[in-house]
Amino acid sequence: MDLRKLRYFVAVAEELHFGRAAERLHIAQPVLSRQIRALEEELRAQLFVRDRRSTELTAAGRQLLEDSRPLLAAAEALRRRVALAARGTSTFTLGFMPGITVTEPLRTLTERHPGLAVDLVRTTWDDQTEVLHDGRADASIVRLPVDPRGLTVRPMYSEPRVAILPVTHRLAGKESVDVADLAEEHLLNEPDAVPEWKAVATELRAGGAARTRGYRSIEEKLEHVAAGLGIAIVPLSTSEYYTRPDVTHVPVGDLPPGQVAVAWVAARRSRLIYEFADLVTR
Known part of the structure; x- marks a missing residue:
């Protein structure tokens, strides 16, 4: 799949307006229309129903939107990880929700791995798992419920x-x-x-x-x-x-009680992620 066409498609699907999507993407509207037509030809499916007053997703379009978001997030995560690897720096980034303290397990992790660069990303209810899918964080301390698709979610504790x-x-x-x-x-x-x-x-x-x-x-x-x-x-x-x-x-x-857990992308095979998960769930 051409990821650029998928990004164009998602913009139109979210805006449901070719003009606004073109402005958001900083491209001309005729160019955007041609790219969407090319994508429909590749998929052999109509993605939008358009008339003078509205733009709506077809059933095929709704399915593509559902599948495109995690695919684009995974591509962005890959780009981030490759960029970090190219710098030659060992890093670990943790997302965490407000009110959750992660000092002790992170301190233990850095003591075990001298030279490890640790970064923190404060999350919200909206992006506490999004930071995993798009590669901004290696692991995230989340408050349940979350959408578990594509994730490993390990319970930590509950609280009133x-x-x-x-x-x-x-x-x-x-x-x-x-x-x-x-x-x-x-x-x-x-x-x-x-x-x-x-x-x-x-x-x-x-x-x-x-x-x-x-x-x-x-x-x-x-x-x-x-x-x-x-x-x-x-x-x-x-x-x-x-x-x-x-x-x-x-x-x-x-x-x-509310449930707190540590989550990470299930496909990741990082020794640091597993080690950190063991620390916070011990």
């Missing part, structure tokens, strides 16, 4: 989840609350991340007010909680790491 509240909130200071106590609140997480709250949430009932987006970064959530614009559900370690005087946390007793 807590509700982050303004210090003036009616529930602040309680030893524990239940999910039902939070049914009237506005949740700043994506609802799918806390299905137990989603099942009882007043704002999601038929006829309720339109819901605003969930916030991915802990900093955004804390700012909105402090302003009285909602609450957030986070792992205990995150709430303890990101402290501030205008918010507090309360354990949610009937929420299952």
Whole structure:
């Protein structure tokens, strides 16, 4: 497959507009159209349905989009690893989610391998596994659930989840609350991340007010909680790491604990990755 044509295809599939995709790719629209037609001829399949008002993916196009993303990510990962190898430097890059401390296992790894260059990549819910597929990280400490396709995921530990509240909130200071106590609140997480709250949430009932987006970064959530614009559900370690005087946390007793794991691309056969995984899961 011609990776350049695949990149062009993904741009059009994500924009669903040839003009915007051409601008994003910094090429002329007629050139982009010709490349897409050439790709369709190679695959012997129509990828888009176009008229004057819209561009839509066909079933073949949707399948190609699903398969193209990991293929392009793998190609980018290969490029990164070859570039590092060409420098002659032994490196290990670790992704990690907010609130997770990785100092001790990394220190042990560097003590065992003098001269090893270690780098860290702070991740979010959106890219905690993406950094593995595109080669930015060799391993990643992730908060489950994640899409396990193409990955080895090894459990590390679990921890309670807590509700982050303004210090003036009616529930602040309680030893524990239940999910039902939070049914009237506005949740700043994506609802799918806390299905137990989603099942009882007043704002999601038929006829309720339109819901605003969930916030991915802990900093955004804390700012909105402090302003009285909602609450957030986070792992205990995150709430303890990101402290501030205008918010507090309360354990949610009937929420299952959050799971933390180490993940890496299953096809990788790196001795350093396996050694690090053993260190953090021991």
